Amino acid sequence: MSNFEKINYTLENHVATISLNSPKTMNAMSKQMRLELKQVIDTIEADKDARIVVIRAEGRGFSSGTDLTEGLAGFDTIEEQILQEYKPVLMGIAQSKKPYIASINGACAGIGAGLALACDLAIMSDDSFIYLAFAGLSFVPDGGMAHHLVSAMGYKKAYQAFLETARIKADECLQYGFVNKVVETSQLDQATKAWAEALAEGAPLAQRFGKEIMRGVHTSTVEETLDLEAKIQITCSTSKDSASAVNAFFKKEKPVFIGE
Incomplete structure (x- = not known):
């Protein structure tokens, strides 16, 4: 570089x-x-x-x-x-x-x-x-x-x-x-x-997909946005990062995200 x-x-x-x-x-x-x-x-x-x-x-x-x-x-x-x-x-x-x-x-x-x-x-x-x-x-x-x-x-x-x-x-x-x-x-x-x-230090998957959803809001209906949120939430909620963060939440610890 x-x-x-x-x-x-x-x-x-x-x-x-x-x-x-x-x-x-x-x-x-x-x-x-x-x-x-x-x-x-x-x-x-x-x-x-x-x-x-x-x-x-x-x-x-x-x-x-x-x-x-x-x-x-x-x-x-x-x-x-x-x-x-x-x-x-x-x-x-x-x-x-x-x-x-x-x-x-x-x-x-x-x-x-x-x-x-x-x-x-x-x-x-x-x-x-x-x-x-x-x-x-x-x-x-x-x-x-x-x-x-x-x-x-x-x-x-x-x-x-x-x-x-x-x-x-x-x-x-x-x-x-x-x-x-x-x-x-x-x-x-x-x-x-x-x-x-x-x-x-935040969650790369949430940042990535949140950007995708919000960038498309002005050209989407509420229903289309809701459907896209639901679809993408599968990927996020089943990720290693989500499991780790939920576990950290109950332990009152700071989560560490790896983007997976």
Whole structure:
């Protein structure tokens, strides 16, 4: 994993940490960064030792969005670029069996915000903001941003924020549910690490299947959700982890999960 140029990667205490590492460009998402993100996401998905994934950034901002200096970076159209390089990264997170946490510092703009909001959970420093730069460049939202904005804010507020190229501050992000926690800037890395390591002690099967169920709620009926819950509960309730956890419960001990 040491051959990366635009990201850093570590794995410790079952927490896989991906750090965007192009601080001179405010972590603009270049072609190289996109390809490396896809590679590391695939690697993490296959690694049983990685239970929780953190995406963070080096430097003074999470991401300034697409690296506009590269143009289409070899593609004929921007549609091809999005579908072939961005979509695999974003869907890799959404469809992963593992929880992803975005740790957001500074500016989080454009499709960089799409990357952060694709994660299952998010923590943000109190001086950070999501910047909807799209309309100011005569672009529409991309990277799934329209979905995230409307789901959190409702259509009218989301469309207004898009039109006005809004900077959504940390306290507003918390209010709308874009993020789960807001902490002081100096505490962001420490708070992210503590949260991720605490979650890494949880039950991998419950985390995996709970994510699958909840990710599908908006496109399912209550009956469909109930049926899926019942079906998946067979796998969870008959697992080694469930038996061990029930036994630990009666003994008043802390369960240890192995993901089986």
